[in-house]
Amino acid sequence: MWRDEAATWQAAHRPPAEILHLLGQADVVHGLYYALMHGLFALFGDSLVTLRLPSVLATSAACALTALLGARLAGRWAGTAAGLALAVVPAVQEHAQEGRSYALVLACVVLSTRLLVAALERPGAGPWLRYAAAVLVAAWLNWFSLFALVAHGATLLWVRADRARRTGWALAATGAVAGVLPVILTSRNQVSLVSWIKPLGWSTVVGVLVTVAITAGCVLLPQARGGSGESDRGAGGGSGEAPCGRVGLAAVALPLCAVPQVGLALVSLVKPLYITRYVLFAYVGLALGLGVLLVTLAARLRTHVRVLLPAALAVALLALLPVELRLRTVQSRVDDVLTAARTVGHVRGGADGVLFIPAARRDTALVSPRAFAGLRDLALERGPVESGTLKGIEAAPREIAHAMLGARRIVLVTDPGPRRDATARDRTKQRVLDEHFVRRSDVVERGRRVSVYERRD
Secondary structure, three states, X not given: OEHHHHHHHHHXXXXXXXXXXXXXXXXXXXXXXXXXXXXXXXXXXXXXXXXXXXXXXXHXXXXXXXXXXXXXXXXXXXXXXXXXXXXHOHHHHHHHOOOOOHHHHHHHHHHHHHHHHHHHHOOOHHHHHHHHHHHXXXXXXXXXXXXXXXXXXXXXXXXXXXXXXXXXXHHXXXXXXXXXXXXXXXXXXXXXXXXXXXXXXXXXXXXXXXXXHHHHHHHOOHHHHOEHHHHHHHHOOOOOOOOOOOOEHHHHHHHHHHHHHHHHHHHHOOOOOOOHHHHOOHHHHHHHHHHHHHHHHHHHOOOOHHHHHHHHHHHHHHHOHHHHHHHOOHHHOOOEHHHHHHHHHHHOOOOOXXXXXXXXXXXXXXXXXXXXXXXXXXXXXEOHHHHOOOOOEEOOHHHHHHHHHOOOEEEEEEOOOOOOOOXXXXXXXXXXXXXXXXXXXXXXXXXXXXXXXXXXX
């Protein structure tokens, strides 16, 4: 189990009333997901399969919906290629394996985009209500998905939607934003929880520019600019659905790829917030563009798509094979809390106390309490349940030092490499260890360091 999954594991084990109290302190943006996982744990048990299976199913649904969306906009084969392209994106595969909300957000955004196209094709109260509901659910899972709503607004501008369609979208968007506004306002008070996010690096900027440039190049193709009826005739086989008016694949794909990534990158210039998983759904735009590119190549090469598609898929899988294999190894994650807990069980010996630097590493004990049985948490004043928090509340530095001096042997769980002791409590822990204890063992494995300290005679 990875560090991010540990938060889900801890929260989902709380009763509903405690989850609500917890969300007032931390992770309000994940409230709906925690409630969903609480229900699944109650029904199917708290196993890793239960934790991760929703992400697998959501990613599968997202790929299928992308195929349907691409088929509606540019023909059946372009849609099939788009769905497969999304499935082989490494970032999508990574979050399909994790017990977090991002795969569900991806599925909801693809669904809302599909419903947007349907509402533009046959405007009316029903289609716009369904669209608003999908946008609202995605935003409650993570309100960064509202970048997709902005992308949808760009799609309306692109296709020059008439007044009735613009009004329908505006009402649906307003309702969805109003519905998630409490989460947005509450999360502003929890902004310190993402203070660990680093400023934009050149690798991130280049990655954004490359994906947007590829998508932009793909949507210049004639089949991407036409409506679905026109595209189906050009592809030599339609999807059987009614024409989608003036909505072409280009009007959907490029905004969906560019707006979320560029928008979050611009925000990150002021407040660092750019993490790929926050805008994972932008890869849907890239996949739609690649689907059209494959169909165009088949036409230029005078071969059928059913021949070129398996060959292109095989080449993509071979090219990405090193990444694919790495994603499926334990070494691909550097924050394995279960391994750290097992290490504590092996090396603790006669230890009578435990410390965590920083306090967030307490998740190691919270997800594997048996490995820490009999060890007194020397810094903890109030536990997670009593304090209504994920990690509990630590005592004052002086009280922590007093508790440490009363212990003979202490287990320390921390991060490997240079440590940034950002708080007075963490500095006190390290100072007392250095002055009054000797390190007897030190194990670093999969992103966690477990050390055993013994009191000097």
